[in-house]
Amino acid sequence: MRAPDHPVMGKGDVLLAVDNVSLGFGGVKALTDVSFDIRKSEIRAIIGPNGAGKTSMLNCINGFYYPTEGRITFKGVKRPKMRPYEAARGGIARTFQNVALFKSMSTLDNIMAGRSIKMHSNFFWQLFRHGPAMKEEVEHRRFVEEIIDFLEIQHIRKVPVGRLPYGLQKRVELGRALAMEPELLLLDEPMAGMNLEEKEDMSRFILEVNQQYGTTIALIEHDMGVVMDLSDRVVVLEYGRKIADGTPSEVKSDQRVIDAYLGVAH
Amino acid sequence: MHQRKRSHTTRLDARLPGRLTSLTTAADSRADTFPKLLARNARVRPTRTAFRHKDLGIWQSWTWGEVHDIVRAYACGLQALGLKRGGKIAIIGYNRPYLYWSICAAQWLGAIPIPVYADSVAEEMAYVLAHAEVTHAAVQDQEQVDKILSVSDQLPQLEHVLYDEPKGLRDYDHSRLHSIASVVEEGRARLADAQEAAAIDQVMQDGKGADLAIILYTSGTTGRPKGVMLTSDAVIAAAEIGCDFDKLDETDEIIAYLPIAWVGDHIFSYAQAILSGLCVNCPESPETVAEDRREIGATYVFAPPRVFESMLTLTMVRIEDAGALKRRMFHFFIQHANKVGEKILNGEPGIGAWDRLLWQVGNVLVYAPLRNRFGMTRVKVGYTAGEAIGPEIFRFYRSIGVNLKQLYGQTEASVYITMQPNGEIRADTVGRPAPQVEIRIADNGEVLYRSPGIFVGYYKDDEKTAETKTPDGFVHSGDAGFFDQNGHLKIIDRAKDVGRMRDGALFPPKYVENKLKFYPNIKEAVCFGDGRDYVAAFINIDLVAVSNWAERNGVTYASYQELAGHPLVYDMIEKHVDEVNRSLASEPRMGGAQIKRFLILHKELDADDGELTRTQKVRRGFIADRYAPLIDALYDGSPEADISTEVTFEDGRKGVISARVKIRDMKVYPTTESGSVLEAAE
Numbered sequence: 001m002r003a004p005d006h007p008v009m010g011k012g013d014v015l016l017a018v019d020n021v022s023l024g025f026g027g028v029k030a031l032t033d034v035s036f037d038i039r040k041s042e043i044r045a046i047i048g049p050n051g052a053g054k055t056s057m058l059n060c061i062n063g064f065y066y067p068t069e070g071r072i073t074f075k076g077v078k079r080p081k082m083r084p085y086e087a088a089r090g091g092i093a094r095t096f097q098n099v100a101l102f103k104s105m106s107t108l109d110n111i112m113a114g115r116s117i118k119m120h121s122n123f124f125w126q127l128f129r130h131g132p133a134m135k136e137e138v139e140h141r142r143f144v145e146e147i148i149d150f151l152e153i154q155h156i157r158k159v160p161v162g163r164l165p166y167g168l169q170k171r172v173e174l175g176r177a178l179a180m181e182p183e184l185l186l187l188d189e190p191m192a193g194m195n196l197e198e199k200e201d202m203s204r205f206i207l208e209v210n211q212q213y214g215t216t217i218a219l220i221e222h223d224m225g226v227v228m229d230l231s232d233r234v235v236v237l238e239y240g241r242k243i244a245d246g247t248p249s250e251v252k253s254d255q256r257v258i259d260a261y262l263g264v265a266h
Numbered sequence: 267m268h269q270r271k272r273s274h275t276t277r278l279d280a281r282l283p284g285r286l287t288s289l290t291t292a293a294d295s296r297a298d299t300f301p302k303l304l305a306r307n308a309r310v311r312p313t314r315t316a317f318r319h320k321d322l323g324i325w326q327s328w329t330w331g332e333v334h335d336i337v338r339a340y341a342c343g344l345q346a347l348g349l350k351r352g353g354k355i356a357i358i359g360y361n362r363p364y365l366y367w368s369i370c371a372a373q374w375l376g377a378i379p380i381p382v383y384a385d386s387v388a389e390e391m392a393y394v395l396a397h398a399e400v401t402h403a404a405v406q407d408q409e410q411v412d413k414i415l416s417v418s419d420q421l422p423q424l425e426h427v428l429y430d431e432p433k434g435l436r437d438y439d440h441s442r443l444h445s446i447a448s449v450v451e452e453g454r455a456r457l458a459d460a461q462e463a464a465a466i467d468q469v470m471q472d473g474k475g476a477d478l479a480i481i482l483y484t485s486g487t488t489g490r491p492k493g494v495m496l497t498s499d500a501v502i503a504a505a506e507i508g509c510d511f512d513k514l515d516e517t518d519e520i521i522a523y524l525p526i527a528w529v530g531d532h533i534f535s536y537a538q539a540i541l542s543g544l545c546v547n548c549p550e551s552p553e554t555v556a557e558d559r560r561e562i563g564a565t566y567v568f569a570p571p572r573v574f575e576s577m578l579t580l581t582m583v584r585i586e587d588a589g590a591l592k593r594r595m596f597h598f599f600i601q602h603a604n605k606v607g608e609k610i611l612n613g614e615p616g617i618g619a620w621d622r623l624l625w626q627v628g629n630v631l632v633y634a635p636l637r638n639r640f641g642m643t644r645v646k647v648g649y650t651a652g653e654a655i656g657p658e659i660f661r662f663y664r665s666i667g668v669n670l671k672q673l674y675g676q677t678e679a680s681v682y683i684t685m686q687p688n689g690e691i692r693a694d695t696v697g698r699p700a701p702q703v704e705i706r707i708a709d710n711g712e713v714l715y716r717s718p719g720i721f722v723g724y725y726k727d728d729e730k731t732a733e734t735k736t737p738d739g740f741v742h743s744g745d746a747g748f749f750d751q752n753g754h755l756k757i758i759d760r761a762k763d764v765g766r767m768r769d770g771a772l773f774p775p776k777y778v779e780n781k782l783k784f785y786p787n788i789k790e791a792v793c794f795g796d797g798r799d800y801v802a803a804f805i806n807i808d809l810v811a812v813s814n815w816a817e818r819n820g821v822t823y824a825s826y827q828e829l830a831g832h833p834l835v836y837d838m839i840e841k842h843v844d845e846v847n848r849s850l851a852s853e854p855r856m857g858g859a860q861i862k863r864f865l866i867l868h869k870e871l872d873a874d875d876g877e878l879t880r881t882q883k884v885r886r887g888f889i890a891d892r893y894a895p896l897i898d899a900l901y902d903g904s905p906e907a908d909i910s911t912e913v914t915f916e917d918g919r920k921g922v923i924s925a926r927v928k929i930r931d932m933k934v935y936p937t938t939e940s941g942s943v944l945e946a947a948e
Contacts, residue, residue, distance in 0.1 A: 208433075
């Protein structure tokens with residue numbers, strides 16, 4: 001086993017550390033001995049060619065998969081084997097490559113659903129939407145309305161998300177993740193399939209979430225321009241292995257990354 | 267800046283019996299400025315709702331008393347930032363209460379507000395701001411702050427920038443940047459001092475009606491925008507004309523969503539609101555206007571024809587998706603409304619009891635729900651503005667019981683030139699001279715007017731002012747028109763645009779273009795013909811209508827460009843052009859203006875590319891230069907032409923679109939002096 005590369009240390013404590021993680025499905029190895037960390041309040045990009053294991057990595061981080069080897073440490077605690085909802089409760093929110101919203105529910109309801117994790121009144125009151133449940137709902141609605149305002153989606157507040165164009169659905173999904181007030185936000189290709197203008201809007205939202213609320217963000221993205229502009233540090237995967245890790249400019253000039261993306265002459 | 271407005275009126279008088287509390291308006295002779303009128307409102311109706319703004323999904327409201335307190339404190343805060351009598355402050359953004367209050371606070375100090383179109387790109391904005399020599403700017407949000415900062419090197423006089431929404435601005439350098447809320451707070455703190463409070467009230471009392479109230483930059487169909495200077499007296503007098511004409515009072519509700527830099531919005535959402543005490547509702551965002559309008563149930567509506575057009579287009583598209591029963595019911599009753607609806611609205615005699623009953627049934631089943639959808643349930647009068655409206659569209663709204671009217675106005679007149687009195691509403695004219703307005707027609711057909719609302723002059727442009735104003739106080743409108751036998755004014759085109767073809771035939775481009783644009787599938791049209799052998803046209807398809815048509819007809823396409831160039835789309839547009847030609851052939855003197863060749867443009871004309879003005883009017887000369895190869899092809903007989911054009915994205919970056927555009931030849935009909943035969947054939 002190779003010792004993990006030690007990236008240049010920056011400011012901010014390590015929020016999440018991935019140490020020598022491997023993931024296999026039967027004979028297929030999705031991830032092999034990957035190590036990196038995510039520091040508080042940074043934007044961390046995970047890039048790599050198709051099938052490099054980027055989404056598997058995110059799935060490991062939010063508890064959807066459990067690594068076959070290695071360990072993940074979140075906020076200084078080694079994570080036991082856990083379920084996604086436990087990760088969510090721990091402060092990890094995510095969006096998906098292929099938008100996973102409640103299609104027949106409105107934008108507002110989808111984002112409110114993201115808020116449910118923060119609701120405490122008991123089932124009885126929630127059932128009747130009275131007393132403490134009402135008071136709580138008013139508070140949460142206010143928070144959700146702020147997200148709607150922030151993401152500039154007032155005009156689709158009451159539209160079932162299934163009827164929305166893709167770019168807006170992505171925005172609603174981000175809204176739902178934000179409703180959890182996460183410490184770590186995982187974005188799986190937030191800009192896939194978007195046009196230039198939508199990408200710019202999305203970039204602005206991501207930067208603003210990061211700057212205004214100090215949310216730590218890990219994102220997978222294919223648009224290199226976006227990655228280089230947005231992220232503080234980049235980790236590059238290829239065939240389930242980490243091949244580079246560093247600032248965008250370091251990664252861009254790394255020969256192994258260039259080879260992975262452009263192909264090598266044999 | 268020439269706006270033609272039209273309105274729908276219904277049985278206004280019948281609905282409002284006894285509401286003849288003749289508007290207090292400026293009866294109070296001392297209230298000759300807007301801050302004084304605001305103070306009057308705070309005295310007379312302190313607890314009535316003055317403004318609403320939908321924020322975080324809820325309508326927040328302010329009473330006249332509260333607005334007065336805020337504006338007073340705001341004025342005091344602005345004074346502390348160095349704004350004084352004669353100073354200039356730019357107002358930039360979407361319709362927000364605090365921006366309207368910025369106008370009023372500036373006027374309180376005797377400073378002159380300069381509203382600027384919020385969607386202008388930075389350079390356009392820089393020109394106006396530099397020309398007006400603004401020292402302060404009150405803007406909506408980060409977007410506008412960024413624009414101003416990006417051109418700040420061209421604005422050495424600009425000292426302070428105020429913003430309404432703090433989002434995204436936290437980390438900016440705040441030495442010259444202030445939130446409006448903090449300025450108001452600062453003002454409040456100062457007002458705690460009795461001396462300071464007396465001083466600020468004295469500043470307001472020092473204002474005179476003859477002082478400049480505002481400079482409105484016109485969007486400039488040609489050349490650079492011009493600053494139209496209006497006094498308080500003029501704006502108040504003009505606002506009064508409209509308030510009296512339509513009997514507006516404090517129970518009325520208006521929704522403010524048109525650009526605040528446009529004279530129409532200034533008169534309707536600001537001047538008339540403060541004058542009559544009606545309530546101004548600011549929507550949540552530009553995209554939510556339709557829904558917000560429904561929630562508010564505005565009683566006084568103002569919209570350019572394209573708003574009415576797109577509502578109607580959307581309705582027609584949606585109804586085709588409805589079930590068969592609903593669809594048939596809709597078409598049946600709309601047909602009936604077409605037949606009798608307008609007559610019923612006009613109170614004309616000779617409508618049978620059965621027709622009336624049927625209209626009432628239709629009202630319950632179709633018209634009322636439609637009006638509700640459009641947010642027009644409570645509309646007592648609506649106007650359309652800016653351009654001519656399609657007669658079909660105009661009649662549609664009137665026939666379902668919306669009192670839509672047209673009026674004709676200009677920035678230089680503080681809007682009102684002609685209006686349509688109840689019972690005298692027609693689709694093809696703009697009505698009689700408004701009260702207190704005199705009109706005369708020059709020998710070349712140009713309309714000249716004189717009214718209490720006319721402007722002082724163009725800011726820093728005496729030459730243009732002298733060209734526009736005659737020694738005896740009339741103003742050249744720049745529009746060509748004539749009075750018909752009923753004494754109604756009919757506008758045909760811009761006076762300088764009315765051209766002649768090589769054979770001497772009359773060519774009013776806008777007249778022809780409007781005929782084309784009345785088809786829902788055609789969004790925009792530009793016609794050429796001055797000094798040419800025949801008329802040729804550029805056409806922009808309407809994406810909503812045509813894409814829907816494409817879906818229904820199995821036409822597949824990947825982009826706007828591909829759809830625009832599709833042969834079937836060409837066939838469809840060809841039919842429309844043919845109908846226009848037939849209609850032109852049937853009109854006296856217009857037969858020569860038939861379209862001989864046309865093409866469909868590969869991109870939408872856009873204000874960001876300079877092809878339209880900010881009020882969405884075509885800039886003919888600019889388009890002629892930009893698409894010169896296409897015009898050449900239209901006149902040299904080639905069947906298609908290549909074109910590549912630069913486009914500007916919203917962030918100011920540029921790209922290039924290129925395409926091969928096909929050209930179609932059209933049949934031209936012989937001119938018939940008596941057009942009735944052909945018309946009947948349609």
